[in-house]
Amino acid sequence: MLKRQEVIIAGMGGQGIMVIGQLLAHAAVMEGSSVVWFPTYGPETRGGFAECTVIVASEEIGSPVTSTPDVLIAMTQPLLDKFAPTVKPGGTIFVNTSLAEPPTNCPNCKIVGIAANDVATELGNVKAANMVMLGAYVGMLKPVKLESLKASMEEVLPEHNRRFIPANNAALEKGATLVGV
Amino acid sequence: MANRKLMKGNEAICYGAVAAGCDAFFGYPITPQNEIPELMSTLMPANNAVFLQAESEVSAINMVYGAASAGKRAMTSSSSPGISLKQEGISYIAGAELPCVIVNVQRGGPGLGNTQAGQADYFQTVKGGGHGDYKVLTLAPWSAQECYEFMPLAFDLADQYRGPVAILMDAIIGQMLEAVELHGDFPSIDRSKTWAVTGTRGRAHNVINSLWIDVNVMEELNIRLQARYRTAERDEVRYAEYQVDDADLVLVAYGCPARVCRTVVDLARQEGLKVGLFRPITLYPFPTARIAEIAKSGSQFMAVEMSCGQMVEDVKLAVNGAAEVLFYGRTGGVVPTPTEVFNFVVEYGVSSCAADKRA
Amino acid sequence: MKKVFERPKALTQAEFSYCPGCGHSIIHRMIAEVMDELNITDSTIGVCPVGCAVFMYDYMSCDMIEAAHGRAPAVATGVKRVLPDSFVWAYQGDGDLASIGTAEIIHAAARGEKISVIFINNTTYGMTGGQMAPTTLVGQRASTCPAGRDPDKTGYPLRICEMLATLDGPSYLARVTPTSPAGLVKTKGSITRAFQNQLDGISFSLVEVLSNCPTHWRMTPIESFKWIDENMVPVYPLGVFVDR
Numbered sequence: 001m002l003k004r005q006e007v008i009i010a011g012m013g014g015q016g017i018m019v020i021g022q023l024l025a026h027a028a029v030m031e032g033s034s035v036v037w038f039p040t041y042g043p044e045t046r047g048g049f050a051e052c053t054v055i056v057a058s059e060e061i062g063s064p065v066t067s068t069p070d071v072l073i074a075m076t077q078p079l080l081d082k083f084a085p086t087v088k089p090g091g092t093i094f095v096n097t098s099l100a101e102p103p104t105n106c107p108n109c110k111i112v113g114i115a116a117n118d119v120a121t122e123l124g125n126v127k128a129a130n131m132v133m134l135g136a137y138v139g140m141l142k143p144v145k146l147e148s149l150k151a152s153m154e155e156v157l158p159e160h161n162r163r164f165i166p167a168n169n170a171a172l173e174k175g176a177t178l179v180g181v
Numbered sequence: 182m183a184n185r186k187l188m189k190g191n192e193a194i195c196y197g198a199v200a201a202g203c204d205a206f207f208g209y210p211i212t213p214q215n216e217i218p219e220l221m222s223t224l225m226p227a228n229n230a231v232f233l234q235a236e237s238e239v240s241a242i243n244m245v246y247g248a249a250s251a252g253k254r255a256m257t258s259s260s261s262p263g264i265s266l267k268q269e270g271i272s273y274i275a276g277a278e279l280p281c282v283i284v285n286v287q288r289g290g291p292g293l294g295n296t297q298a299g300q301a302d303y304f305q306t307v308k309g310g311g312h313g314d315y316k317v318l319t320l321a322p323w324s325a326q327e328c329y330e331f332m333p334l335a336f337d338l339a340d341q342y343r344g345p346v347a348i349l350m351d352a353i354i355g356q357m358l359e360a361v362e363l364h365g366d367f368p369s370i371d372r373s374k375t376w377a378v379t380g381t382r383g384r385a386h387n388v389i390n391s392l393w394i395d396v397n398v399m400e401e402l403n404i405r406l407q408a409r410y411r412t413a414e415r416d417e418v419r420y421a422e423y424q425v426d427d428a429d430l431v432l433v434a435y436g437c438p439a440r441v442c443r444t445v446v447d448l449a450r451q452e453g454l455k456v457g458l459f460r461p462i463t464l465y466p467f468p469t470a471r472i473a474e475i476a477k478s479g480s481q482f483m484a485v486e487m488s489c490g491q492m493v494e495d496v497k498l499a500v501n502g503a504a505e506v507l508f509y510g511r512t513g514g515v516v517p518t519p520t521e522v523f524n525f526v527v528e529y530g531v532s533s534c535a536a537d538k539r540a
Numbered sequence: 541m542k543k544v545f546e547r548p549k550a551l552t553q554a555e556f557s558y559c560p561g562c563g564h565s566i567i568h569r570m571i572a573e574v575m576d577e578l579n580i581t582d583s584t585i586g587v588c589p590v591g592c593a594v595f596m597y598d599y600m601s602c603d604m605i606e607a608a609h610g611r612a613p614a615v616a617t618g619v620k621r622v623l624p625d626s627f628v629w630a631y632q633g634d635g636d637l638a639s640i641g642t643a644e645i646i647h648a649a650a651r652g653e654k655i656s657v658i659f660i661n662n663t664t665y666g667m668t669g670g671q672m673a674p675t676t677l678v679g680q681r682a683s684t685c686p687a688g689r690d691p692d693k694t695g696y697p698l699r700i701c702e703m704l705a706t707l708d709g710p711s712y713l714a715r716v717t718p719t720s721p722a723g724l725v726k727t728k729g730s731i732t733r734a735f736q737n738q739l740d741g742i743s744f745s746l747v748e749v750l751s752n753c754p755t756h757w758r759m760t761p762i763e764s765f766k767w768i769d770e771n772m773v774p775v776y777p778l779g780v781f782v783d784r
Contacts (some may be wrong), residue, residue: 036359065516237643239614246614247614253623380627388598
């Protein structure tokens with residue numbers, strides 16, 4: 001189990017930023033880890049920036065906020081530009097290359113490009129791009145088990161979105177496959 | 182472990198209210214506390230309790246006044262601008278010696294401010310807020326678990342001290358998802374209220390009132406309230422310490438900044454700097470005696486707040502000149518990060534400590 | 541010998557502190573008589589206002605709450621919601637109900653809150669010294685409009701019954717005045733009806749009583765009653781506005 005991993009997930013409202021953060025948090029609780037998740041929204045109800053922070057740890061978590069995450073999952077260019085310089089040296093940046101160019105100014109970070117929108121579209125629904133990214137992150141860095149994410153779907157998704165669970169699970173797996181799992 | 186459930190601090194407040202046997206919730210929408218009325222709208226009826234969305238914060242607190250007059254456990258929740266509106270009612274509740282719980286999920290201010298986290302309502306909460314000589318016992322949770330635990334405690338304190346009790350949070354503590362163990366294991370205290378208005382049914386009539394035209398009677402009420410506050414200052418002070426015993430510099434913080442400071446302590450200790458964290462859990466009564474004791478041991482203090490410096494005044498009063506008290510604050514909705522607080526500690530806190538020691 | 545007149549049991553032994561000839565005394569007694577007749581005193585919680593009737597808690601033998609200025613309908617709501625089997629009335633003056641407490645009364649009415657409200661409209665802030673009220677008539681003098689209410693600067697009186705009658709929540713809204721024997725009978729009848737509605741679990745009721753303020757109007761009680769009939773009733777027509 002990893003000691004502590006700080007993740008920032010960022011994109012536009014409507015991309016399912018909050019929900020993948022919550023899935024990660026829920027899976028971590030299932031596995032007995034400590035976890036905090038907290039959101040920042042733009043003032044708009046729809047379409048503004050959406051960011052959340054998730055911290056998963058094997059010990060009690062102090063600060064729920066971080067200015068230097070270990071991991072960034074960036075779904076769009078503006079949020080990638082905002083957060084990429086903050087990632088700790090040795091950290092990992094997951095870039096949705098369907099909507100953003102991989103950064104060139106983070107020489108000390110590992111950059112993982114996933115064309116999440118394209119992959120999700122091929123799978124049948126572009127809205128699952130968030131799940132592709134989450135699958136890639138969890139497949140590569142293993143903060144939780146992929147199975148725990150799947151087991152969290154029922155609890156985390158609102159009732160009207162539970163019909164997407166099979167498609168979400170497929171997208172998670174596809175994302176993990178793309179990073180060689 | 183079995184009952185660990187991922188929830189927001191705001192949601193934990195609701196489950197805590199149910200565990201406390203809350204009879205009635207009256208509220209009004211305002212961000213960042215909307216999860217509370219939303220969840221209460223189903224949780225309260227499911228537990229045979231009352232939920233009502235009032236037409237305003239003013240009405241909500243007056244509905245609390247009515248339900249509390251009837252001897253029931255009543256509460257409201259809001260965020261900074263809404264709490265300002267409730268101050269009239271809180272003063273009346275204090276004056277009429279009614280128990281109730283008020284949750285404030287603080288946001289950036291003044292004015293309409295913003296919906297991000299703030300702590301600039303400290304003075305308003307612990308120094309009175311409304312008119313008149315009264316105090317509000319105030320609990321400051323720093324985790325979703327404490328949001329849950331503190332609700333039954335708040336209702337018990339309200340009953341015991343016959344006055345309003347505040348839960349002072351911030352947007353991060355309210356919005357943050359964490360695992361909470363819903364154990365339901367709380368002590369039950371005597372909740373009988375002979376003073377309540379319930380219909381006379383054979384007894385002499387009860388009156389709930391805060392109007393006393395006779396100045397001597399009004400003064401007696403104030404003396405009675407003050408006596409209760411002295412008892413609370415003696416019996417109800419709560420705080421937590423982390424690595425304080427050998428600390429050269431003691432960070433003092435509550436709510437989200439206390440969480441940040443806990444990480445700062447770890448960062449500092451990794452660098453060999455003797456930094457500790459003192460976390461007041463009751464903001465009123467403030468842990469004055471313990472801070473004074475620590476000050477005597479030669480530690481310096483640094484209050485860290487999401488305000489321009491409010492709690493730091495209570496730290497200074499407690500230290501009473503015996504040690505230097507520094508301050509680091511961010512405000513207007515900005516949350517201090519561990520890195521910036523650590524850098525400040527290194528630049529101003531620990532270095533000046535070391536300089537003092539050399540001198 | 542049969543006793544034909546006695547103090548209602550819903551009143552305490554305390555003496556009213558009202559000015560001679562003030563309508564509050566008449567209406568207090570009438571409420572107490574209705575409580576006796578409906579046999580509800582021991583299950584009643586009364587909510588009194590800020591204004592001349594602020595000491596009503598001393599006069600009524602039922603359980604009483606003194607509310608903040610204008611907030612009586614919210615306080616009454618809080619009580620009624622947690623004690624639905626109790627009987628809850630609120631008593632408010634015009635400054636309390638029609639100025640500082642407009643939000644509270646409108647929303648209690650809109651919710652159809654199962655409470656009964658007695659609204660005393662005497663066009664005056666009596667307790668604070670005769671200032672202009674929201675119900676002060678155009679041209680009427682008050683200490684904050686010594687030349688008479690000028691609608692160009694201070695607008696027009698509020699007609700509460702008519703305003704509330706636009707809502708679906710209330711089940712009974714009536715305006716009465718006790719300036720004559722027939723008016724007294726109607727006033728008591730309206731209070732009885734409002735109370736009965738709550739006992740029957742129907743919904744919100746309000747009785748607006750046009751009343752006097754001989755002290756600040758600088759009239760004798762008889763002159764003040766005449767003034768109500770001649771000046772107030774044309775602006776505030778008597779009648780039942782909602783009955784369902």
